Amino acid sequence: MAKIRVMIWNEFYKERNRDNARAAYPDGIHEQLKKALAADDLEINTAWLDKDEDHGLSEEVLNETDVLFWWGHSKHGEVKDEVVTRIYKRVNQGMGLIVLHSGHHSKIFKRLMGTTGNLVWRDVGERCRIWCLDPSHPIAKGVPQYFELEHEEMYGERFHIPTPDDIVFATWWEGGELFRGGVTFRRGYGKIFYFHPGHETYGSFYNENVIKILANATRWAAFEEEHDYKCKNVPAKEEIKSQKIDYVYGE
Ligand code: ZN
Numbered sequence: 001m002a003k004i005r006v007m008i009w010n011e012f013y014k015e016r017n018r019d020n021a022r023a024a025y026p027d028g029i030h031e032q033l034k035k036a037l038a039a040d041d042l043e044i045n046t047a048w049l050d051k052d053e054d055h056g057l058s059e060e061v062l063n064e065t066d067v068l069f070w071w072g073h074s075k076h077g078e079v080k081d082e083v084v085t086r087i088y089k090r091v092n093q094g095m096g097l098i099v100l101h102s103g104h105h106s107k108i109f110k111r112l113m114g115t116t117g118n119l120v121w122r123d124v125g126e127r128c129r130i131w132c133l134d135p136s137h138p139i140a141k142g143v144p145q146y147f148e149l150e151h152e153e154m155y156g157e158r159f160h161i162p163t164p165d166d167i168v169f170a171t172w173w174e175g176g177e178l179f180r181g182g183v184t185f186r187r188g189y190g191k192i193f194y195f196h197p198g199h200e201t202y203g204s205f206y207n208e209n210v211i212k213i214l215a216n217a218t219r220w221a222a223f224e225e226e227h228d229y230k231c232k233n234v235p236a237k238e239e240i241k242s243q244k245i246d247y248v249y250g251e
Helices: 019-024 029-037 059-063 081-093 101-105 107-113 208-221 225-231 237-242
Strands: 004-010 042-048 067-071 096-100 120-132 146-156 166-173 178-187 190-195
Touching (some): 029 042, 029 067, 067 208, 081 237, 096 101, 101 107, 101 146, 190 208
Parallel strands (some): 004 067
Antiparallel strands (some): 120 146, 120 166, 166 178
């Protein structure tokens, strides 16, 4: 069976410029995710903001990507609009997208949602309890009813997103807030998962349950050509790419 081609994109700024982020992720968040998600059925590559003039996401690279991870925070504004448009098209063509933590304010997430992505936040490193609301969902496979992270940045409601297709996880915070922290959407042929853990100074991407969820999400978000094409009247992957569809508003 063909491997799922995964591209982990990380802004990769704070780990090179802030001691506390470097201490948590010495080689960058993308390298930790690559290491933690490694599996026989995945081919994992990485890219970052200043990798090249396309942020490592040229048309060719994206055409060969099945699932894209996105971690960004302080440099959202430096991501080129033409690259965002490229990702937007690929998601509509069936590329999976997994948006992590502060990616809620990334250009690509806001464009796909059509909302601000705003939320309330507080960074005092408090404890959270992540509840699985949808145990039969493929992303929840093998995940306990709840698990805790000792230190995370609080993200809370109201989270300005469209009503999700699935709320797979919701998070309780020590300070009292609640958050729809693990949610799915479909745009065109593409599947999107947003998951809140992953502040750059804490170790959430070393947590086994966080990694299990991201590993499940990778398989869930990958375009199921064999299955969808034969059973659900979805065009083959290459056929979708050749379709002339006016995907992009504002052009
Ligand atoms: Zn953060």
